Amino acid sequence: MFGLSWGELMVVGVVALIVVGPKDLPGLFRSVGEFTGKARRMAREFSRAMEQAAEDSGVNDINKTIRAATNPTKFGTDAIKDSVTSTFKEGSETAKLSEQRQADKKKIDEAMAKAATERMEREAAEKAAAEATPKPAAKPKPKTATKAKPKVAAKPKAAPKAKAKPKPKPKAET
Template sequence: MFGLGWTELLVVGIVALIVVGPEDLPQMFRTIGRFTGKARAMAREFSKAMNDAADQSGVNEINKTIRAASNPAKFGTDSIRKATGLGPETQKLSEERAEYKRKISDAAARKAEERQAREAEEAAMAAEAEDDELDAAMAESAGARPAATEESVPPEAPDAERTEDEGNRT
């Protein structure tokens, strides 16, 4: 508040302790605190009274006008905004734009659905062609291989040989 740091306050406290004495020091600080509080309250009350008087006399409106004029960029943009307000003509154009946007979105969605259907049909045709090729390849490979018959199975060993082997083991 007064631009005093901790060291200055410490020096003031030590001087007050020496001059006033330790017994009267708390009472003196209480008195100074009350005086400071009353002074702040009076300053607040005075400031409030001045603001009320300024409001009643119209000084605040003049102050706002002066501030607006001192900031030409803001003043210019505010006047441009007022001049370019949405009127019935711009509202009509906005509605037309919204209608065109809806039409374009609908057309794009319809084209996307058609493209997806066409791609699905092409994929199904490609899968069917691949299945046909696979079936033809399987049929061709089945015709080239000889069929498994009893003649192609190796004969079993005669029972006589088995009995001889069993006789030698004992």
């Protein structure tokens, strides 16, 4: 509102209650509310009148032009946008070339789809022909009787040899 916090508004309200009194306080709030409403309406009417005057005098157009000139990125993108839209308008050479390219692409796509279909049909026919030709029967392998090998008893392991005791060394006499 006027940069007042809730604490400041409470202080103003308490002072108003003390100065005006509780009996006349509602009437005071009502008249203050009516005054602020009138002030807001007058401010709104003034803003509308100024906007209307600016539109009538053409200030808005000048203002837009100045803002566009001061913003180089927007100014540049607008120029590019205008040139692109004029390039691709119907009947322009670029539009005709684009349409021709799309038509050629469509023809190529149709031809590729047709070739793929033909290839699939040819592969299916080759597969069917391969399945239809009889395969030579495989000769059965003769079963040979295998003799069981006799089990050979394992040799018992020899006990480890005892190590020879070293001979005692003769004692030297002293």
